[in-house]
Amino acid sequence: MNITRQIYLIGIGMGSRNTRTLLTESILEQCDCIIGASRMLESVQEYKKPQFCSYKPDEICQWLDTHLQYQNIGIVLSGDTGFYSGAKKLENVIKTKLGNDEQCIQVYQIPGISSVVYLAAKLHTSWDDAKIISAHGEKQNYIQTIANHNKTFLLLGGNDIAEEVCKKVKKYHLDDTLFYIGKNLSYENELIVIRKGSELTIEDLSGLCTVMIKNTRPQSWKYKGIPEEEWVRGKVPMTKEEIREISLRKLGLTEDAVLYDIGAGTGSVSIEAALCSEKIRVYAIEKNPEGISLIEENKKKFCTDWVTTIEGVAPDVLNKLEKPTHVFIGGTSGNLKAILKAVRDRNPEVTIVLNAITLETIKETMEATDERLLLNPEIIQVCVSKAKTLGQYHMMLGQNPIYVVTDRKEG
Incomplete structure (x- = not known):
């Protein structure tokens, strides 16, 4: 049996339905099933489609290979598919593992609104002139970046990285930098707070958050x-x-x-x-x-x-x-x-x-x-x-x- 399957890698923004694009809404309505991490799936419950909870490429491919009845598949990803996203790796694994004589796989990437774009708009500032770093699950040299640039966007996640950032900001005497911290962006309980480097606490940076840091005296x-x-x-x-x-x-x-x-x-x-x-x-x-x-x-x-x-x-x-x-x-x-x-x-x-x-x-x-x-x-x-x-x-x-x-x- 030769079947054609369409797989959509969908950037759903920060999670709130208000920030999804019309294209995203249309594709999710037409999908036979939806796959994603638990937080992503929680935000698309209203479509009432069969769901599989996973963000790991190998697990997703194995599940798809044993559920051939689904031919229009939506895989939901946070933010935008081209911005610190798992979409690139996921697409490569899907094409390698699922494409064969029995299955014709077509993969599409659907862009979404990233937290950096959203926070920049909220702060009435640009992001194209900033350095952008994700320290969410990755080791990054963010201290040197903050010290050397006027504007830096930093993606954080978890108490460990929050504690590390607080300690290093104080260790390297970045006391006069300003941290604009966005939490729960796009949701009803959205919060944006401003702290000087000297005032930062672990609580300020805990959980998933997006931060813009202003440094009025960058090193040269x-x-x-x-x-x-x-x-x-x-x-x-x-x-x-x-x-x-x-x-x-x-x-x-x-x-x-x-x-x-x-x-x-x-x-x-x-x-x-x-x-x-x-x-x-x-x-x-x-x-x-x-x-x-x-x-x-x-x-x-x-x-x-x-x-x-x-x-x-x-x-x-x-x-x-x-x-x-x-x-x-x-x-x-x-x-x-x-x-x-x-x-x-x-x-x-x-x-x-x-x-x-x-x-x-x-x-x-x-x-x-x-x-x-x-x-x-x-x-x-x-x-x-x-x-x-x-x-x-x-x-x-x-x-x-x-x-x-x-x-x-x-x-």
Whole structure:
């Protein structure tokens, strides 16, 4: 028997019937059955159609495969099908598992009104100039996003994430940001409250809610680099500003890079790397407790929440970390070749940049090249001099020359 089945992936907005489109209403009226999560099904009870409660693609396909009597199927999804929705994955699974000689499957996506669009209209503001993040069931770098942008929309769900947001807003001193919190949007008990970052409570953010955050003084370090005087300093060595800029360019970080900063010192390379993209994950590895403390202080100052400090000596502490795409080596504690072997074992195509000040380190670098731990290193020497005023004269004072070694996959 060859049958044609039409499956509609339907965005029903926030749940209230008042915000459904006429097209959605028409399709739900014509469907033989309706599938969705329990909260979605509760909002479409008035259609009095057979229902199957599930949001998992495999379960839905298995149920459809054993209920061939239903040929016009509506699968209801919250918000809009193209906005942090399960529609894309669900459509792919349906086409893969149900399309065969016996069934001709046609899948349609029906758009709905998202909570961000709705809240923006309620607040008389735009959303096309905002950063939008869903932290509902996903780990996101929302702190850096809030710190770097004038306007951010954040989708939340659950008490755990509410508690986390409250703690991090206070930890990173985002006290003057304004949170416009929308709850039960589109329903009769709809509530929109405004809180300063310093006033946020877990109760404010609990449950499903959509939040717009205004930051009148966003950071701008990403575009101009951080000068020496801005860092929290101690007695721990720090990579100089000019060397840092060259090393970061040589690393060629991608938008979602995973960077090991080995011998991180005060965290200057880690912080500036993290500021390149809100998706970059950085592991700052440092053996000196004072250095760990300084990295944490600089993390707070520059709101780089996705820099993770690791106290210990490489390569011993590397095994439990996720696979790196890029590695910066500022200090080795005499373990250069062991470190290179460890990161190569984790990712043979990793990009490596190391800084060396002594000829002994360069000797180790050449030995590592002979042993194929470095494959095709580029070695440059950088000499930086800075002008200093002495009375009516200006003198150029030279810093120690630094070797910058870069090794990356060719092509």
